[in-house]
Amino acid sequence: MVSFSRVAVYARISRDVTGEGLGVERQLEDCRRIANERGWVVAEEYVDNDISAFGGKHRPAYQRMLEDITAGIRDAVIVYNADRLTRRPIELEQFTQVCEAAKVTQLVAVTGDINFGNDDGMFMARVLAAVAAKESGRKSERLKRKAIENAEAGKPNGGRRPFGYEKDQLAVREAEATIIREVAARYLAGESLASLTLWLQDQQVATVTGAKWSTSAIRQVLTNPRIAGLRAHNGTIVGAAQWPGIISPAEHQQLIAMFARKTATGRRVPRRYLLSGLLRCGKCGGKLFSSVRVDTRRYVCMSGPDHGGCGSMTIVAGPVEEWVTQAVLYRLNSTAMVDVLAGRAATDDRYAVLSAELQGDQAQLVELSELWAAKGISTAEWKAARETIEARIDRVDRQLAHLTGDDTLTGLIGTGNELETRWGTLNLSRQAAIIGAVLDYATVNSATRRGREFDPTRIVPQWRV
């Protein structure tokens, strides 16, 4: 057995493991035991706390481990099980790429070995990640049902403290309630949102996050049925709330009608831009906003009460959208990842591969017995070979049961097409979702060359994966 002296142990707690009772200490103990058994030396334990991998949130210890693997100072990785490592297949893909590049072939899970050194191990890891992702999905189904129950009972929906209410989301915070009443009355009297925004900023009134007020933040507060003592769920009022209103339901109706009128007459952005929210100003770090000027779509840094940028950065939309799209597609040239990102698990593909594997193994068993009968191999050789194959059949059987036992997963068809050819057929929000899954944001710097030609060196992407 190869002895490794620079082994990484990775552990993660997330809110959803309570059922399994797997505290981080328990994970670490099991991982250390595995290292001991193999005579491996743990160089570092990487621990992320209380963050669900499915949310794709930043995991500092995980990132650090990837950097250390990349730097070539780790030679094996031990985790409790595959879904501690990652629940997003795209992350797993990245992880295996990092391992392959660094020639790290030993990934050991306490609940069973995954060896990245061969295709089978890679395939198993992918299946495990897909199954884990599916389980996370199921958990969110449960949460959804719970949310509907809460809504129907008029209970608060959790999350951040709403402006006008205390942390329990039930008691009114009088100082803020007074502000809501004044802003509502002035808006109904015809004052503009921009003017009310400036007034709030002048009064040094902050939002619940301590941010400056914007027109959209005021709109959110004023159009929220909550301030009229009404409980809404997914945009529909489901009944009276358990907390008192700050304004009356009648005033709420007037506000909604007023916003509808203004929206109908006001000018609206014609459509969502592909890179909305994904570009940042290289001068002030502010978000770039979409804007049409003389028939040309642009992303611009905006000053003023809503935006607070420096107002001196602008880039033509078309070429930067094209460039970012190409860069994203380049990063995503794996069909498995494409399917995952496009929201369709390629279960049929997995099913086909697993079935083929099973048939292959069974045929091999028959061949072996014939070979033994013909005295081509010894009884001991036959037994050893049979055990290996039977263990594999067992494992694949379990995977198949997992896949076929799930209605949602089976029946989905993986096309195997390249994303490039499909890209044009995806709608804007799907494209934007895919880009957002890969790109954290891109900074747009000032033009250094004269002329109209697109200069890709102005764009500095921050990749998520």
Ligand SMILES: [Zn+2]
């Ligand atoms: Zn700026």
